[in-house]
Amino acid sequence: MDKIVSFKAWIFRITINKCKDLLKSSIFKRVVTNSNLLTHTKSSELSPEMAIMKSGEEVFLSTCVLELPIKYREVITLYYYDELSIEEISEILKINRNTIKTRLNRARKKLKALLERWR
Numbered sequence: 001m002d003k004i005v006s007f008k009a010w011i012f013r014i015t016i017n018k019c020k021d022l023l024k025s026s027i028f029k030r031v032v033t034n035s036n037l038l039t040h041t042k043s044s045e046l047s048p049e050m051a052i053m054k055s056g057e058e059v060f061l062s063t064c065v066l067e068l069p070i071k072y073r074e075v076i077t078l079y080y081y082d083e084l085s086i087e088e089i090s091e092i093l094k095i096n097r098n099t100i101k102t103r104l105n106r107a108r109k110k111l112k113a114l115l116e117r118w119r
Contacts, residue, residue: 059076073105075100 046054065076078089086104089099 040048064111067114068107068110072103072110075103076107
């Protein structure tokens with residue numbers, strides 16, 4: 001059994017070295033990197049793994065936002081999730097603009113502390 005494992009390792013090493021040689025060769029650089037083949041192979045969509053990671057991070061962030069006190073949660077939600085301006089939030093909540101800015105700043109700090117605590 002040891003001979004099979006070492007044979008596999010030997011074959012893998014030969015394959016890796018041959019691939020490296022091909023990548024270093026001038027013909028590969030001239031033909032592949034100058035062609036339009038590489039521009040058509042890239043996708044603008046996220047890979048399935050990245051999509052799952054992103055959705056997991058969004059759920060985690062939403063959970064942390066929900067743990068904030070209500071006065072900070074509402075300004076974060078209105079500003080980032082509903083994409084309202086500070087002036088619009090001020091009109092909705094009937095609170096001074098500077099108070100909204102202060103609450104946003106404090107909410108960001110609290111949210112950062114929550115995120116660091118759980119990671």
